[in-house]
Amino acid sequence: MPARDLALLTEAAREAGRIALRYWRRDPKVWDKGGEHGPVSEADLAVNDMLKLVLQSARPDYGWLSEETPDDPARLECESVFIIDPIDGTRAFIAGEETFSHSLAVARQGRVTAAVVFLPALDRIYTASESAPALRDGQPMAASRRDRLEGADILTTKANMAPEKWPGGVPEIFRHFRASLAWRLCLAAEGRFDGMLTLRPAWEWDIAAGSLIAERAGAVVTDARGAALRFNTASARADGVLALPPALHAEALRRLGARPAAGR
Secondary structure, eight states, X not given: OHHHHHHHHHHHHHHHHHHHHHHTTSOOOEEEOSXXXXXXXXXXXXXXXXXXXXXXXXXXXXXXXXXXXXXXXXXXXXXXEEEEEEEEOHXXXXXXXXXXXXXXXXXXXXXXXXXXXXXXXXXXXXXXXXXXXXXXXXXXXXXXXXXXXTTOEEEOOGGGGOGGGOTTOOOOOEEEOOSOHHHHHHHHHTTSSSEEXXXXXXXXXXXXXXXXXXHHTTOEEEOTTSOOOOOSOSXXXXXXXXXXXXXXXXXXXXXXXXXXXXXX
């Protein structure tokens, strides 16, 4: 089933890209969702509507969790669920930048089993399933094997490196940033950077697809406390994300004052 789900997600992601590019750099309508939720564009909603129709028509027994759909608690009773961010990096999309993505995943009993992240403006697609390797444009990729956190190239924000967050000492890293959290996970997966981390709560739709892709590429992927990520939760949030090579992951947890949870 993961292979069939992956094929379905891949086809849907490419159609999402075709829709998004009709609006990109063409002054789409934009408004603010209020609170901490940020902006949304008419493209986000058009992509979301298509994905919901296509994916749920193909898998009517799967639940649905998307950034652009009001949450329905009925998803919690579903064995499998689609976890979707129609456009991850909406601010970048609105600004006409190329670094937005579509993030599509299927989670089964709390674990992601199939995942696609597609950047249509770059025509770049990342895929993985629980039974298939992480691929970029159909080619295998592997996460960094770096064994020292000091001097590593890490995708993260300045706020994540505040001294109060690192009781064991702030690591001296080279910090980088990309607008799409899903793409950051994929960049860690392909080894273009040594890893990524966010210590802020992360919405499931931002991280579901990328977390499996990074994991299948060889990164250790957990929350900021070292616990395994679980999906289709009531809050739809994770307590941060670390996606790092094994040695860097262990060092980051030590400096954060955390220990891997039992059974990770």
